[in-house]
Amino acid sequence: MGPGTLSRRLVLRVTALVAVVTVALSMFTALASFQILQQQLDSRLQNAANRPTLRSSGASANQPGDLGGAGLIRVDAFVGQDASGNFVVVHPQPTAVPDGVSDETAVALLVSEIGRVGRDPASVAVPGAGPYRVLVVQRQVGGQQIITLVGLPYSEVTRPMGNLLVMAALLTAATILAAFVLARRVVASSLRPLNRLAATANLVSNLPLERGAGQVPVRVAPGDANPVSEVGQVGLAFNHMLDNVENALAVRHQSEMKVRQFVADASHELRNPLASIRGYAELTRRGSDQLPQDAAYSLGRIESESDRMSALVEDLLLLARLDSEPTLDLQPVDVTEMILNAVSDARAADTGHVWALDLPEEPVLARADQNRLHQVVANLLGNARRHTPEGTRVEAALRRMDGFAEISVTDNGPGVPAEIQPVVFERFTRADASRARQGNGSSTGLGLAIVAAVVKAHGGQVGMDSRPGHTRFTVRIPLA
Ligand SMILES: Nc1ncnc2c1ncn2[C@@H]1O[C@H](COP(=O)(O)OP(=O)(O)OP(=O)(O)O)[C@@H](O)[C@H]1O
Ligand SMILES: [Mg+2]
Known part of the structure; x- marks a missing residue:
């Protein structure tokens, strides 16, 4: 897994791919969950707003549980008109107010959010109670316009969302880690034959191929030369290459042996005629004193040159013998x-x-x-x-x-x-x-x-x- 190795690159890429997919999935899940939770909260708000007002139903007490759950804020009010014709809130009644929120705060909320009447629920900050989801509706009861504000704590969305995000993060991290470990194992086991191939190649490269009859006694094991896998194909090709090299070396060795044998035979065969030439030259020169001077000189040269040639032939014969079987x-x-x-x-x-x-x-x-x-x-x-x-x-x-x-x-x-x-x-x-x-x-x-x-x-x-x-x-x- 050294820097720049194939296994390292493969492992990192697989892990990165898994990481991207997992993070995208987690984000999509989180977004979908957020929307579902918010829709649920909004429909609870709608239900709470649709319940009859205290006044018209005649119900007596402040019963937040019945109206929409813990933390519910509900303010009902009549709508009147002031002197200049603008709508104003008349007799606001905070019918459900959770702990920590005063009636005044609840009423002020209705006054400030009255503009939302008829619109979708929105998130607002309620002083002392944190973020709330509020809905403002208006309806006609017995000829009178009644406006109702209902609010539920936004933490009903954010708290489960927080848990979900923590879970998703943990799961994502665990998946990435598992992908890394698994990819490492799979890549290592898949590349092991390649390592064995490299070891074989190293072995071959250290063989003394210049010597001997050119045998290459190393091959990739049959298990690693199975053409089913890519590495196996390389192994098979490698073995074919070694066969080829071995054949070529054997052919070359044979022809080399032939040349050596030829040189040895030729040198050997040259010895006797050379000895004869030298012998006859010596005999002629010694035998007759009446030889003209240049003939005697030529015979002397023939003798010395045949000496030289004999020495050369002896050297060649010796080298040829040392080459073949010392x-x-x-x-x-x-x-x-x-x-x-x-x-x-x-x-x-x-x-x-x-x-x-x-x-x-x-x-x-x-x-x-x-x-x-x-x-x-x-x-x-x-x-x-x-x-x-x-x-x-x-x-x-x-x-x-x-x-x-x-x-x-x-x-x-x-x-x-x-x-x-x-x-x-x-x-x-x-x-x-x-x-x-x-x-x-x-x-x-x-x-x-x-x-x-x-x-x-x-x-x-x-x-x-x-x-x-x-x-x-x-x-x-x-x-x-
Ligand atoms: N001691 C030396 N000083 C300088 N040159 C040398 C020396 N020994 C060898 N050489 C050089 O190396 C060459 C090769 O030497 P080598 O002994 O193989 O052949 P050679 O002496 O020329 O012929 P022979 O086959 O008769 O020995 C020589 O021709 C010579 O130029
Ligand atoms: Mg010499």
């Missing part, structure tokens, strides 16, 4: 010793760089494939050698870190060019293909891709941090 020979490997050897090899191969080591005293054992891990370190050291100028300092370091053996190769060379940094671990990424080729003719851009693939197959992590003057490649392999 078959690693995992054993406890002394990483300290391995780095020591790799750096000695590098030092022997290249004296132009400054090689440094930062190794812990005690051996660090990682669960790894010795040859593959050696290849990782050799690739990193080879990069630091080949992509930095002479005199660059290269340091290989090792430490334990959160259950991993962390190997790092740091150099103070010019750094990895910024434009290739985001894709440096991807296949065939090279700073400048043409320059690299001219440089030493053996840069393919597969070295770091192999590093990443081998480390991933070990369940480890790779990282790079490079800026001019400081480049560090980090590899983490789980400890044995």
Whole structure:
């Protein structure tokens, strides 16, 4: 029921609707009741006024009960004419006067209200008795005009009206509250499937779909995918979408597998002819000393290029194998010793760089494939050698870190060019293909891709941090 949620809006709207209807109904009922009560009071006034006057009927006493009920005011009077011909009240007799109202007040009321003669009852304030409903009638009795004022307390309308309004207000409040509580429950239970749907969607969004054969093992429960309800339709559509995604991923995975298999097969098949080319070139060059100089040069080139191609084919084959079924020979490997050897090899191969080591005293054992891990370190050291100028300092370091053996190769060379940094671990990424080729003719851009693939197959992590003057490649392999 958070702000802005559908359930909150639904509950508020339903409650508001019920509130408007209830208030309108209460007001209509109150108005109708008011009119009925007032009509009743007016007809009682009429009855009271129609009773014969005391004088003409000969009744003796002041009997308000008989005449119209408690609180009745009745004043009878004759109507005469004064000298100038205006009607005047003559001998007014207050025949019914309730407690608290004096005869004079009653007579004064008749005098002041005489203008209402023959009109509908009206509400007036009687001093000392509050609001009254009064009726003034005139009739002829025995040749004489008699005027009669009757009044009944208006509280006979207002008191029941007050009670009724209080009741209506309480009832309205109770109805609105009940509507709110009920709407909340109904909305919550109706939207529960939607919440479950959202949970399923969240689950799917957290699936590692980029890996594996593309299975999506999550579906909306059949109960929430019933097309009878709107939410069920969404659930059903969601399941269809997941089926579709799963199919698409499976198809893509299959074609990916085919491509990998093709690359693996092609690399494998290229190995033998390449070895033959190299072998024959070497044989020809060695066998005959009388070869012209340019032919001997060409044969030398054929040898070195077929070497390069063999290395490339080996790399491709290795990557293809790591992609499909990484078959690693995992054993406890002394990483300290391995780095020591790799750096000695590098030092022997290249004296132009400054090689440094930062190794812990005690051996660090990682669960790894010795040859593959050696290849990782050799690739990193080879990069630091080949992509930095002479005199660059290269340091290989090792430490334990959160259950991993962390190997790092740091150099103070010019750094990895910024434009290739985001894709440096991807296949065939090279700073400048043409320059690299001219440089030493053996840069393919597969070295770091192999590093990443081998480390991933070990369940480890790779990282790079490079800026001019400081480049560090980090590899983490789980400890044995
Ligand atoms: N230590 C480094 N300093 C500067 N640039 C580097 C460094 N290591 C890698 N690079 C850059 O990253 C690119 C990719 O390296 P990667 O090892 O994948 O390929 P490569 O060395 O070019 O070829 P190979 O497949 O023979 O290793 C290199 O071409 C180079 O531009
Ligand atoms: Mg390399």
